[in-house]
Amino acid sequence: MPAALLRFCSAFAAAATAAALGCARAEEAAERAAEHAPPRSQCFSTAATREKIEAHRLTDPFACMRAAARELSGEALGARLCRIEELFIYEISVLRPDGRIVKLLFDAATGQPHSGRKAN
Numbered sequence: 001m002p003a004a005l006l007r008f009c010s011a012f013a014a015a016a017t018a019a020a021l022g023c024a025r026a027e028e029a030a031e032r033a034a035e036h037a038p039p040r041s042q043c044f045s046t047a048a049t050r051e052k053i054e055a056h057r058l059t060d061p062f063a064c065m066r067a068a069a070r071e072l073s074g075e076a077l078g079a080r081l082c083r084i085e086e087l088f089i090y091e092i093s094v095l096r097p098d099g100r101i102v103k104l105l106f107d108a109a110t111g112q113p114h115s116g117r118k119a120n
Helices: 003-036 046-056 061-072
Strands: 041-043 075-084 087-095 101-107 113-119
Touching: 046 075, 061 075, 061 087, 061 101
Parallel strands: none
Antiparallel strands: 041 075, 075 087, 087 101, 101 113
């Protein structure tokens, strides 16, 4: 085998080994970051929300919207169904009398307010 080809093969093998080690370390770092990440949430489209409400027998989002509007003496603008880990949550946007939009969270299974309020 010519010397140039031998050097090329050796360099290629070294680069491939380094890349493989880099990928393994990157995967380990990603796994460690995922362990310490906040809970993953997923929000659903209108069609998917209808399916989830029926499949999981979730409460009516309009009841949660009325409760949120009453709580803040405001006007409910909309509701969005999200899933945080295994929990279904309605995120209700309410326009307060002072003009601010506030998001309240409701447990979609029970219809009860969920801890945590998102202010915009």
